[in-house]
Amino acid sequence: MQSQTVRIVSQTIRFIEEHLEQKIDLNTAAAALHYSKFHLHRIFTKTVGMTIHDYVQRRQLTEAARLLVDSDQPILAIALASGYESQQAFTDIFKAMYKTTPAQFREAKAYYPLQLEIRLKGEPAGIHFTxxxxxxxxxxxxxxxxxxxxxxxxxxxxxxxxxxxxxxxxxxxxxxxxxxxxxxxxxxxxxxxxxxxxxxxxxxxxxxxxxxxxxxxxxxxxxxxxxxxxxxxxxxxxxxxxxxxxxxxxxxxxxxxxxxxxxxxxxxxxxxxxxxxxxxxxxx
CATH class of the missing domain: 3.40.630.30 (Gcn5-related N-acetyltransferase (GNAT))
Structure with a gap:
Protein backbone atom coordinates (compact mmCIF):
# COMPACT_ATOMS: atom_id res chain seq x y z
CA MET A 1 0.00 0.00 0.00
CA GLN A 2 1.29 3.44 -0.85
CA SER A 3 2.15 5.75 2.03
CA GLN A 4 0.72 9.25 2.19
CA THR A 5 4.09 10.67 1.08
CA VAL A 6 4.24 8.48 -2.03
CA ARG A 7 0.61 9.28 -2.82
CA ILE A 8 1.18 13.04 -2.61
CA VAL A 9 4.39 12.94 -4.67
CA SER A 10 2.72 10.70 -7.28
CA GLN A 11 -0.18 13.17 -7.51
CA THR A 12 2.31 15.98 -8.02
CA ILE A 13 4.10 14.10 -10.79
CA ARG A 14 0.78 13.38 -12.51
CA PHE A 15 -0.16 17.09 -12.29
CA ILE A 16 3.18 18.06 -13.83
CA GLU A 17 2.83 15.52 -16.64
CA GLU A 18 -0.63 16.85 -17.48
CA HIS A 19 0.61 20.46 -17.66
CA LEU A 20 4.01 20.18 -19.36
CA GLU A 21 2.98 22.79 -21.93
CA GLN A 22 2.55 25.38 -19.20
CA LYS A 23 4.84 27.25 -16.86
CA ILE A 24 4.88 25.13 -13.69
CA ASP A 25 6.64 25.80 -10.40
CA LEU A 26 6.36 24.80 -6.75
CA ASN A 27 3.75 27.44 -6.01
CA THR A 28 1.59 26.36 -8.95
CA ALA A 29 1.69 22.68 -8.02
CA ALA A 30 1.10 23.30 -4.31
CA ALA A 31 -1.87 25.59 -4.97
CA ALA A 32 -3.44 23.21 -7.50
CA LEU A 33 -3.12 20.21 -5.20
CA HIS A 34 -3.89 22.13 -1.97
CA TYR A 35 -0.69 21.25 -0.14
CA SER A 36 1.76 23.38 1.80
CA LYS A 37 4.54 24.35 -0.61
CA PHE A 38 7.17 23.84 2.10
CA HIS A 39 5.94 20.35 2.89
CA LEU A 40 5.56 19.49 -0.80
CA HIS A 41 9.08 20.71 -1.60
CA ARG A 42 10.56 18.63 1.21
CA ILE A 43 8.84 15.33 0.46
CA PHE A 44 9.16 15.66 -3.33
CA THR A 45 12.90 16.32 -3.15
CA LYS A 46 13.51 13.51 -0.67
CA THR A 47 11.44 10.98 -2.63
CA VAL A 48 12.42 11.84 -6.22
CA GLY A 49 15.97 13.03 -5.63
CA MET A 50 15.47 16.42 -7.26
CA THR A 51 13.34 19.51 -6.72
CA ILE A 52 10.05 20.14 -8.49
CA HIS A 53 11.77 22.90 -10.47
CA ASP A 54 14.50 20.54 -11.70
CA TYR A 55 12.06 17.75 -12.51
CA VAL A 56 9.77 20.08 -14.48
CA GLN A 57 12.69 21.61 -16.36
CA ARG A 58 14.13 18.24 -17.32
CA ARG A 59 10.76 16.84 -18.38
CA GLN A 60 9.91 19.89 -20.49
CA LEU A 61 13.31 19.89 -22.16
CA THR A 62 13.01 16.15 -22.85
CA GLU A 63 9.68 16.65 -24.60
CA ALA A 64 11.12 19.64 -26.46
CA ALA A 65 14.04 17.50 -27.65
CA ARG A 66 11.59 14.89 -28.90
CA LEU A 67 9.68 17.54 -30.87
CA LEU A 68 12.90 18.91 -32.35
CA VAL A 69 13.68 15.51 -33.84
CA ASP A 70 10.19 14.18 -34.60
CA SER A 71 8.40 17.32 -35.83
CA ASP A 72 8.85 20.32 -38.11
CA GLN A 73 7.56 22.82 -35.57
CA PRO A 74 9.54 26.06 -35.41
CA ILE A 75 11.95 26.27 -32.50
CA LEU A 76 10.10 29.31 -31.14
CA ALA A 77 6.84 27.35 -31.05
CA ILE A 78 8.57 24.49 -29.20
CA ALA A 79 10.11 26.97 -26.76
CA LEU A 80 6.73 28.53 -25.95
CA ALA A 81 5.12 25.09 -25.62
CA SER A 82 7.86 24.17 -23.14
CA GLY A 83 7.00 27.03 -20.81
CA TYR A 84 9.67 29.50 -21.96
CA GLU A 85 8.87 33.11 -22.78
CA SER A 86 11.50 33.49 -25.50
CA GLN A 87 13.52 31.39 -27.90
CA GLN A 88 16.75 32.74 -26.43
CA ALA A 89 15.86 31.65 -22.89
CA PHE A 90 14.96 28.21 -24.21
CA THR A 91 18.18 27.97 -26.24
CA ASP A 92 20.34 28.92 -23.26
CA ILE A 93 18.97 26.25 -20.92
CA PHE A 94 18.75 23.65 -23.69
CA LYS A 95 22.43 24.11 -24.49
CA ALA A 96 23.38 23.96 -20.80
CA MET A 97 21.59 20.62 -20.43
CA TYR A 98 22.11 18.98 -23.84
CA LYS A 99 25.51 20.56 -24.64
CA THR A 100 24.24 21.68 -28.07
CA THR A 101 21.79 24.24 -29.40
CA PRO A 102 18.23 23.26 -30.35
CA ALA A 103 19.05 23.81 -34.02
CA GLN A 104 22.13 21.59 -33.85
CA PHE A 105 20.21 18.93 -31.93
CA ARG A 106 17.51 18.92 -34.63
CA GLU A 107 20.13 18.64 -37.34
CA ALA A 108 21.85 15.68 -35.65
CA LYS A 109 18.55 13.77 -35.29
CA ALA A 110 19.91 11.84 -32.29
CA TYR A 111 17.22 12.14 -29.62
CA TYR A 112 17.83 11.04 -26.05
CA PRO A 113 15.83 11.93 -22.91
CA LEU A 114 17.07 13.95 -19.97
CA GLN A 115 14.21 12.74 -17.83
CA LEU A 116 11.35 10.28 -18.28
CA GLU A 117 8.25 10.30 -16.10
CA ILE A 118 8.99 8.89 -12.65
CA ARG A 119 6.54 6.27 -11.46
CA LEU A 120 6.79 5.55 -7.76
CA LYS A 121 6.06 2.38 -5.85
CA GLY A 122 5.10 1.96 -2.20
CA GLU A 123 7.52 2.71 0.59
CA PRO A 124 10.76 0.63 0.53
CA ALA A 125 10.24 -2.65 2.35
CA GLY A 126 13.87 -3.64 2.80
CA ILE A 127 15.44 -0.71 4.62
CA HIS A 128 18.21 -2.79 6.21
CA PHE A 129 19.95 -4.33 3.20
CA THR A 130 23.39 -5.91 3.30
Whole structure:
Protein backbone atom coordinates (compact mmCIF):
# COMPACT_ATOMS: atom_id res chain seq x y z
CA MET A 1 0.00 0.00 0.00
CA GLN A 2 1.29 3.44 -0.85
CA SER A 3 2.15 5.75 2.03
CA GLN A 4 0.72 9.25 2.19
CA THR A 5 4.09 10.67 1.08
CA VAL A 6 4.24 8.48 -2.03
CA ARG A 7 0.61 9.28 -2.82
CA ILE A 8 1.18 13.04 -2.61
CA VAL A 9 4.39 12.94 -4.67
CA SER A 10 2.72 10.70 -7.28
CA GLN A 11 -0.18 13.17 -7.51
CA THR A 12 2.31 15.98 -8.02
CA ILE A 13 4.10 14.10 -10.79
CA ARG A 14 0.78 13.38 -12.51
CA PHE A 15 -0.16 17.09 -12.29
CA ILE A 16 3.18 18.06 -13.83
CA GLU A 17 2.83 15.52 -16.64
CA GLU A 18 -0.63 16.85 -17.48
CA HIS A 19 0.61 20.46 -17.66
CA LEU A 20 4.01 20.18 -19.36
CA GLU A 21 2.98 22.79 -21.93
CA GLN A 22 2.55 25.38 -19.20
CA LYS A 23 4.84 27.25 -16.86
CA ILE A 24 4.88 25.13 -13.69
CA ASP A 25 6.64 25.80 -10.40
CA LEU A 26 6.36 24.80 -6.75
CA ASN A 27 3.75 27.44 -6.01
CA THR A 28 1.59 26.36 -8.95
CA ALA A 29 1.69 22.68 -8.02
CA ALA A 30 1.10 23.30 -4.31
CA ALA A 31 -1.87 25.59 -4.97
CA ALA A 32 -3.44 23.21 -7.50
CA LEU A 33 -3.12 20.21 -5.20
CA HIS A 34 -3.89 22.13 -1.97
CA TYR A 35 -0.69 21.25 -0.14
CA SER A 36 1.76 23.38 1.80
CA LYS A 37 4.54 24.35 -0.61
CA PHE A 38 7.17 23.84 2.10
CA HIS A 39 5.94 20.35 2.89
CA LEU A 40 5.56 19.49 -0.80
CA HIS A 41 9.08 20.71 -1.60
CA ARG A 42 10.56 18.63 1.21
CA ILE A 43 8.84 15.33 0.46
CA PHE A 44 9.16 15.66 -3.33
CA THR A 45 12.90 16.32 -3.15
CA LYS A 46 13.51 13.51 -0.67
CA THR A 47 11.44 10.98 -2.63
CA VAL A 48 12.42 11.84 -6.22
CA GLY A 49 15.97 13.03 -5.63
CA MET A 50 15.47 16.42 -7.26
CA THR A 51 13.34 19.51 -6.72
CA ILE A 52 10.05 20.14 -8.49
CA HIS A 53 11.77 22.90 -10.47
CA ASP A 54 14.50 20.54 -11.70
CA TYR A 55 12.06 17.75 -12.51
CA VAL A 56 9.77 20.08 -14.48
CA GLN A 57 12.69 21.61 -16.36
CA ARG A 58 14.13 18.24 -17.32
CA ARG A 59 10.76 16.84 -18.38
CA GLN A 60 9.91 19.89 -20.49
CA LEU A 61 13.31 19.89 -22.16
CA THR A 62 13.01 16.15 -22.85
CA GLU A 63 9.68 16.65 -24.60
CA ALA A 64 11.12 19.64 -26.46
CA ALA A 65 14.04 17.50 -27.65
CA ARG A 66 11.59 14.89 -28.90
CA LEU A 67 9.68 17.54 -30.87
CA LEU A 68 12.90 18.91 -32.35
CA VAL A 69 13.68 15.51 -33.84
CA ASP A 70 10.19 14.18 -34.60
CA SER A 71 8.40 17.32 -35.83
CA ASP A 72 8.85 20.32 -38.11
CA GLN A 73 7.56 22.82 -35.57
CA PRO A 74 9.54 26.06 -35.41
CA ILE A 75 11.95 26.27 -32.50
CA LEU A 76 10.10 29.31 -31.14
CA ALA A 77 6.84 27.35 -31.05
CA ILE A 78 8.57 24.49 -29.20
CA ALA A 79 10.11 26.97 -26.76
CA LEU A 80 6.73 28.53 -25.95
CA ALA A 81 5.12 25.09 -25.62
CA SER A 82 7.86 24.17 -23.14
CA GLY A 83 7.00 27.03 -20.81
CA TYR A 84 9.67 29.50 -21.96
CA GLU A 85 8.87 33.11 -22.78
CA SER A 86 11.50 33.49 -25.50
CA GLN A 87 13.52 31.39 -27.90
CA GLN A 88 16.75 32.74 -26.43
CA ALA A 89 15.86 31.65 -22.89
CA PHE A 90 14.96 28.21 -24.21
CA THR A 91 18.18 27.97 -26.24
CA ASP A 92 20.34 28.92 -23.26
CA ILE A 93 18.97 26.25 -20.92
CA PHE A 94 18.75 23.65 -23.69
CA LYS A 95 22.43 24.11 -24.49
CA ALA A 96 23.38 23.96 -20.80
CA MET A 97 21.59 20.62 -20.43
CA TYR A 98 22.11 18.98 -23.84
CA LYS A 99 25.51 20.56 -24.64
CA THR A 100 24.24 21.68 -28.07
CA THR A 101 21.79 24.24 -29.40
CA PRO A 102 18.23 23.26 -30.35
CA ALA A 103 19.05 23.81 -34.02
CA GLN A 104 22.13 21.59 -33.85
CA PHE A 105 20.21 18.93 -31.93
CA ARG A 106 17.51 18.92 -34.63
CA GLU A 107 20.13 18.64 -37.34
CA ALA A 108 21.85 15.68 -35.65
CA LYS A 109 18.55 13.77 -35.29
CA ALA A 110 19.91 11.84 -32.29
CA TYR A 111 17.22 12.14 -29.62
CA TYR A 112 17.83 11.04 -26.05
CA PRO A 113 15.83 11.93 -22.91
CA LEU A 114 17.07 13.95 -19.97
CA GLN A 115 14.21 12.74 -17.83
CA LEU A 116 11.35 10.28 -18.28
CA GLU A 117 8.25 10.30 -16.10
CA ILE A 118 8.99 8.89 -12.65
CA ARG A 119 6.54 6.27 -11.46
CA LEU A 120 6.79 5.55 -7.76
CA LYS A 121 6.06 2.38 -5.85
CA GLY A 122 5.10 1.96 -2.20
CA GLU A 123 7.52 2.71 0.59
CA PRO A 124 10.76 0.63 0.53
CA ALA A 125 10.24 -2.65 2.35
CA GLY A 126 13.87 -3.64 2.80
CA ILE A 127 15.44 -0.71 4.62
CA HIS A 128 18.21 -2.79 6.21
CA PHE A 129 19.95 -4.33 3.20
CA THR A 130 23.39 -5.91 3.30
CA UNK A 131 25.69 -6.71 0.39
CA UNK A 132 24.56 -10.33 0.71
CA UNK A 133 21.18 -9.23 -0.66
CA UNK A 134 22.86 -8.29 -3.95
CA UNK A 135 23.21 -11.17 -6.42
CA UNK A 136 24.19 -11.78 -10.02
CA UNK A 137 21.38 -10.91 -12.41
CA UNK A 138 19.57 -13.53 -14.48
CA UNK A 139 17.89 -13.16 -17.85
CA UNK A 140 14.55 -13.21 -16.03
CA UNK A 141 15.62 -9.93 -14.38
CA UNK A 142 16.15 -8.11 -17.69
CA UNK A 143 12.72 -6.46 -17.98
CA UNK A 144 12.80 -5.14 -14.42
CA UNK A 145 16.41 -4.03 -14.94
CA UNK A 146 15.38 -1.97 -17.99
CA UNK A 147 12.47 -0.45 -16.08
CA UNK A 148 14.96 0.83 -13.51
CA UNK A 149 17.21 2.15 -16.30
CA UNK A 150 14.33 4.28 -17.61
CA UNK A 151 13.55 5.51 -14.11
CA UNK A 152 17.14 6.66 -13.54
CA UNK A 153 17.84 7.99 -17.03
CA UNK A 154 18.82 11.34 -15.44
CA UNK A 155 22.18 9.84 -14.50
CA UNK A 156 23.16 8.61 -17.95
CA UNK A 157 23.19 11.15 -20.80
CA UNK A 158 23.10 9.90 -24.38
CA UNK A 159 21.94 6.43 -23.33
CA UNK A 160 20.80 4.35 -26.31
CA UNK A 161 18.21 2.02 -24.77
CA UNK A 162 18.21 -0.48 -27.65
CA UNK A 163 21.98 -0.88 -27.59
CA UNK A 164 21.98 -1.04 -23.81
CA UNK A 165 19.35 -3.79 -23.69
CA UNK A 166 21.40 -5.81 -26.18
CA UNK A 167 24.59 -5.44 -24.12
CA UNK A 168 22.77 -6.29 -20.90
CA UNK A 169 22.24 -9.88 -22.00
CA UNK A 170 25.99 -10.23 -22.56
CA UNK A 171 26.78 -8.80 -19.13
CA UNK A 172 24.33 -11.24 -17.51
CA UNK A 173 25.78 -14.22 -19.39
CA UNK A 174 29.32 -13.22 -18.39
CA UNK A 175 28.44 -12.73 -14.69
CA UNK A 176 29.13 -9.01 -14.89
CA UNK A 177 25.70 -7.80 -13.80
CA UNK A 178 24.61 -7.37 -10.17
CA UNK A 179 21.07 -6.69 -8.99
CA UNK A 180 19.22 -5.87 -5.77
CA UNK A 181 15.49 -6.54 -5.65
CA UNK A 182 12.82 -5.49 -3.17
CA UNK A 183 9.10 -6.18 -3.26
CA UNK A 184 9.30 -7.77 -6.70
CA UNK A 185 11.19 -4.95 -8.43
CA UNK A 186 14.78 -4.03 -9.20
CA UNK A 187 15.93 -1.24 -6.88
CA UNK A 188 19.63 -1.31 -7.75
CA UNK A 189 21.70 -2.61 -10.67
CA UNK A 190 25.36 -2.56 -11.65
CA UNK A 191 27.24 -3.64 -14.75
CA UNK A 192 31.02 -3.91 -14.46
CA UNK A 193 34.24 -5.02 -16.15
CA UNK A 194 36.18 -7.70 -14.28
CA UNK A 195 39.66 -6.98 -15.67
CA UNK A 196 39.70 -3.25 -15.05
CA UNK A 197 37.35 -2.79 -12.10
CA UNK A 198 35.40 -0.30 -14.20
CA UNK A 199 31.77 0.29 -13.30
CA UNK A 200 30.01 0.57 -16.64
CA UNK A 201 26.54 1.21 -15.24
CA UNK A 202 25.16 1.81 -11.76
CA UNK A 203 21.54 2.74 -11.10
CA UNK A 204 19.68 3.04 -7.80
CA UNK A 205 15.92 3.60 -7.52
CA UNK A 206 15.27 7.20 -6.35
CA UNK A 207 13.35 5.97 -3.29
CA UNK A 208 16.39 3.90 -2.23
CA UNK A 209 19.27 6.31 -2.85
CA UNK A 210 19.28 7.52 0.78
CA UNK A 211 19.41 3.99 2.19
CA UNK A 212 23.11 3.43 1.51
CA UNK A 213 22.48 1.13 -1.45
CA UNK A 214 25.21 2.68 -3.63
CA UNK A 215 27.81 1.89 -0.98
CA UNK A 216 26.55 -1.68 -0.70
CA UNK A 217 27.03 -2.20 -4.43
CA UNK A 218 30.59 -0.89 -4.22
CA UNK A 219 31.34 -3.24 -1.33
CA UNK A 220 29.78 -6.15 -3.22
CA UNK A 221 31.82 -5.41 -6.34
CA UNK A 222 35.02 -5.12 -4.32
CA UNK A 223 34.36 -8.57 -2.84
CA UNK A 224 33.98 -10.06 -6.35
CA UNK A 225 37.27 -8.65 -7.65
CA UNK A 226 40.89 -9.35 -6.68
CA UNK A 227 41.80 -7.70 -3.37
CA UNK A 228 43.02 -4.14 -3.77
CA UNK A 229 41.44 -3.61 -7.22
CA UNK A 230 40.84 0.08 -7.96
CA UNK A 231 37.23 0.82 -8.91
CA UNK A 232 36.46 3.46 -11.50
CA UNK A 233 33.48 5.04 -13.24
CA UNK A 234 32.60 8.10 -15.29
CA UNK A 235 30.09 10.72 -14.31
CA UNK A 236 29.19 14.35 -14.94
CA UNK A 237 31.93 16.95 -14.86
CA UNK A 238 31.97 19.52 -12.06
CA UNK A 239 29.39 22.24 -12.64
CA UNK A 240 27.32 20.36 -15.23
CA UNK A 241 23.76 21.64 -14.84
CA UNK A 242 22.42 18.28 -16.03
CA UNK A 243 23.78 16.50 -12.95
CA UNK A 244 21.09 15.73 -10.36
CA UNK A 245 23.54 14.80 -7.60
CA UNK A 246 25.44 11.77 -8.90
CA UNK A 247 28.88 13.35 -8.83
CA UNK A 248 28.40 14.64 -5.29
CA UNK A 249 27.35 11.19 -4.07
CA UNK A 250 30.36 9.45 -5.63
CA UNK A 251 32.76 12.00 -4.16
CA UNK A 252 31.11 11.58 -0.76
CA UNK A 253 31.75 7.84 -1.01
CA UNK A 254 35.47 8.45 -1.51
CA UNK A 255 35.97 8.64 -5.29
CA UNK A 256 38.65 11.03 -6.51
CA UNK A 257 38.91 12.96 -9.75
CA UNK A 258 40.89 11.73 -12.71
CA UNK A 259 40.97 12.65 -16.41
CA UNK A 260 38.29 14.46 -18.38
CA UNK A 261 36.78 12.38 -21.19
CA UNK A 262 34.11 12.37 -23.87
CA UNK A 263 31.63 9.48 -23.95
CA UNK A 264 29.30 9.33 -26.95
CA UNK A 265 30.25 12.96 -27.50
CA UNK A 266 29.23 14.00 -23.96
CA UNK A 267 31.76 15.63 -21.58
CA UNK A 268 32.37 13.44 -18.49
CA UNK A 269 35.08 12.81 -15.92
CA UNK A 270 36.56 9.55 -14.70
CA UNK A 271 36.53 9.01 -10.93
CA UNK A 272 38.44 6.30 -9.07
CA UNK A 273 38.09 4.59 -5.69
CA UNK A 274 41.23 3.10 -4.18
CA UNK A 275 41.12 -0.62 -3.51
CA UNK A 276 42.15 0.12 0.10
CA UNK A 277 39.31 2.59 0.64
CA UNK A 278 36.53 1.59 3.03
CA UNK A 279 33.01 2.60 2.04
CA UNK A 280 31.35 4.63 4.74
CA UNK A 281 27.84 3.36 5.57
CA UNK A 282 24.93 5.64 4.75
CA UNK A 283 21.29 5.52 5.57
CA UNK A 284 18.39 7.23 7.20
Missing amino acids: KKDIRFARLSDADDWMELVRLTIDGYPCLDETEYAHNLRRYIAEKRALILRDEGMAVGVMGFSVDSGRIDFLAIHPQYRNLGVTGLFLDKLASELPEGTELSLTTYRAGDKADTGYREEFCRLGFTEKELLLEYGYPVQRLVLSGEHTIQPQGR
